[in-house]
Amino acid sequence: MKTQLESIQKFSHDSILGAKTSIDLDLVKSRTLGKSSDFNGLMKMLATIPKEERPEMGKLINTVKNELEILINKKQKDLLKSERESSLATQKIDSSLPGVEFPVGTKHPITQTIERITEILGRIGFDTKEGTEIETDFYNFEALNIKEDHPARDMHDTFYLNTDHVLRTHTSPAQIHEMESNSPPIKIIVPGQVFRCDSDVTHSPVFHQIEGLYVNKKVSFAELKGTLSFFINELFGTTPIRFRPSYFPFTEPSSEIDVQCVMCQGKGCNVCGHTGWLEILGAGMVNREVFKSVGYNPDEVQGFAFGVGVERIAMLMHGINDIRLFYENDRRFLEQF
Ligand SMILES: [Zn+2]
Structure with a gap:
């Protein structure tokens, strides 16, 4: 053993x-x-x-x-x-290797443009308000002096929800709501989505506008000009602008405002249709008929209003030639801003 x-x-x-x-x-x-x-x-x-x-x-x-x-x-x-x-x-750890990156979102270029515009106008006293996207015929047209047989109604390519309700074709109805519930002085801007039955490289059925309204006892066209000149120069840098006579039912007199083409500096190119100018705003003195429809006495108040197309501004600022790029949610496009 x-x-x-x-x-x-x-x-x-x-x-x-x-x-x-x-x-x-x-x-x-x-x-x-x-x-x-x-x-x-x-x-x-x-x-x-x-x-x-x-x-x-x-x-x-x-x-x-x-x-x-x-x-x-x-x-x-x-x-x-x-x-x-x-x-x-x-098994050595190489601490010089790049880490795992988590994707961080960016603000949409349209949102960035709206923020830039409201920031500039906010500096000179414009309060930012919100409107509603569904409006009655009265607020979208009638009160803005676009009567039932007015040809401007055809220009708007309206989406009708029923005989009396529409998807707003512009942000202007917000002017009416604001004036109905407040007395002057009023100094507001209203950014928001608007809807028109239209679609091509420069038109989208949904796009963004910013409405501006200033109403007080005495308001002159010179103030409108001064306000918009300040706004455009802040947005695009010091650049020549021009006011062209135009027509809108809710303003009288009305004007379209052009900025010297930011692509060719006025020499003429495809973007500006070889005119050297780009239209970026519509504006004018508030029509007396509009004041009447909100119960203001047009002999006692004056005002100016303007409307900016946000996509148009964003396209010019960033040299984008197709409006549809904004809505396709292609991250390669969106991440550039
Ligand atoms: Zn040009």
Whole structure:
């Protein structure tokens, strides 16, 4: 039995020292000390040897077993240490590699343009108000001096919801709401979506306008000119502008305002139709009929109103030639702003 123990001891000792990895050593450990190990076999054999030899033999087996256990633990520690060291040496972290970038959204160019315009006009006292997108025939047309048989109604390509309700074709109805519920002085701008049944490279069925309205006891066309000149120069930098006589039912006199072409500096190009000028605003003195429809006395108040097409301004500011790009949600386009 003693010889058997010695051979088990030698074999186990060699296997432990010969283990190349911590996984190998786990296998050796279970083979040496586990339930079906040779040691367990020896313990069972103890019962078959003479009674007086059993204590000494048992003691010897335990001593060998303990020695092997200590050896296994020491070897395990060494193996784990060298394995960790070699994994650190081969799996280096390159801290100069770029990190994982999370996509960050940007403000839509239309939103940016609206914010820029309201910021400029806010500096000279215009409060920003909100209008409603569904209007009655009265607010969208009638009160703005666009009577039922007025040809301007055809120009607007209106979306009718029913016989009396429309999707607003312009932000001007907000003027009527504001004047109905307030007395002068009124100095507001109203940005918002408007709707017209029209679609091509320069027209979209949904687009954005900013309405401006100033009403007080005495307001002159010179103030309109001064306000819009300031606005345009802040927006495009100092640049020549011109006022052209025009017609709108809700203003009298009316004017369209051109800015010198920002693409060709007035020399003439495709964008400006070789005129050197770009139309960017419609404006005028509030028509007396409009004052009457909101219950103001047109002999006691005066005012001016203007309307800006936001997409038009954004296209000119950024040199964009197709309005539909704004609505296609192509991130390659949107991320440029
Ligand atoms: Zn031009």
